[in-house]
Amino acid sequence: MCGKAESDTSKLVCDHIRPHRGRDGLFWDRANLQCLCKSCHDGEKQRQEKRQGFTAKFW
Template structure:
């Protein structure tokens, strides 16, 4: 049995599992504000030196480390967020290979939940 639609705070009726156009617009505006204040990837340490180290790491560790996944790894994730700490950033024991899906969904959700 299909679930009923809900009413958005703007008054629009939205099908279950979907977001209202006003919510999507609000999220995009919030993300743009965040991105304007955020340093570039290179300024955060993800320059050519990082890309070379990442590529070498992924050649050796080519499968996603998330339990039960095993997809092709495309991202090197810092297990403990480095928050600008160079020692933690370059510590290979703090790296894990993840597929894009696990990094973008599972890992980010985990960090938001833990407040990391």
């Protein structure tokens, strides 16, 4: 999201592109995964999901 390259993988988070909300198919789908820095994951990604209403419903 931020475009930064991070060589220290401990600072990266494996993120689900589409929220899985307990759906095993989406949870394990490798095409549904992306690598984000912790700051983007905990900040911008969570704000996007809240704006789009993904916190309370399934895809």
